[in-house]
Amino acid sequence: MHFPTAAHHIRWFTEVTGGDEATHTVALYVAELGLSDPRCLRWSASCYAMAAVMLSNWLAGRETVLQLPLPHSCVARVASKIGEITDISETLKSALFLSAQGEPAYDKYAGDPERVSQRAAKLLSERSGQQRINSRCHCSAC
Numbered sequence: 001m002h003f004p005t006a007a008h009h010i011r012w013f014t015e016v017t018g019g020d021e022a023t024h025t026v027a028l029y030v031a032e033l034g035l036s037d038p039r040c041l042r043w044s045a046s047c048y049a050m051a052a053v054m055l056s057n058w059l060a061g062r063e064t065v066l067q068l069p070l071p072h073s074c075v076a077r078v079a080s081k082i083g084e085i086t087d088i089s090e091t092l093k094s095a096l097f098l099s100a101q102g103e104p105a106y107d108k109y110a111g112d113p114e115r116v117s118q119r120a121a122k123l124l125s126e127r128s129g130q131q132r133i134n135s136r137c138h139c140s141a142c
Contacts, residue, residue, distance in 0.1 A: 003045075004045055004046075005045050006031050006043075006045045006046075006048040006049040006052065007028060007031065007049075008045070008049075009045055009046050009048075009049030009050070010024065010027045010028055010031060010049045010052055010053060011024060013027075013049050013050055013053040014027060014053055014056075017053060017057060017062075018062075019053065019056065019057060019060075019062075022060070022114065023053070023056045023057060023060055023062075024056075025109075025112075025114065025116050026056040026059060026060070026116060026119070026120050026123075027049075027052040027053045027055070027056035028052070029105065029109045029116050029117060029120055030052050030055050030056060030092045030093075030095070030096050030120065031048065031049065031052040031092070032105045032108075032109075033092065033095040033096055033099055033105050033106075034048065034052070034088070034091060034092045034095055035105075036095065036105075037091055037095060039091065043084075043088055044081075044084075047081050047084050047085050047088055048088055050081075050085050051085045051086075051088035051089040051091075051092055052089075052092060054085065054089050055089050055092050055093055055096070058127065059120060059123040059124060059127055060123070061127070093124070093128075096120060096121070096124055097124060097128075099117065099121065105117070
């Protein structure tokens with residue numbers, strides 16, 4: 001039997017919210033960072049994916065999912081789960097803030113041609129106005 005994971009939902013949510021491939025890749029990265037949090041076992045895959053896409057959109061300076069036009073079939077579901085989605089998004093944001101070179105997910109995405117982990121860290125710093133205090137990375141991209 002097949003059970004969709006957050007990764008399955010992320011592609012669709014990225015498309016629905018008008019995101020591009022870069023937004024999709026950042027959403028996958030922050031979703032993978034969230035796997036280190038034991039609370040991720042209680043999160044539904046769709047809420048987890050929506051939180052990752054919301055955070056990715058926010059990092060890119062785009063509207064939140066609540067300000068974007070969504071298909072009617074999504075609106076009621078998102079509205080009923082917005083508290084959970086927001087909590088997950090904050091957890092993912094914290095995981096991104098604490099991510100650093102030497103950690104498996106960071107290094108996996110740091111090595112890709114787009115340097116996703118470094119770019120996401122820089123966007124987080126710019127958007128939140130905070131410096132990453134736990135970063136062990138000293139590259140110019142961070």
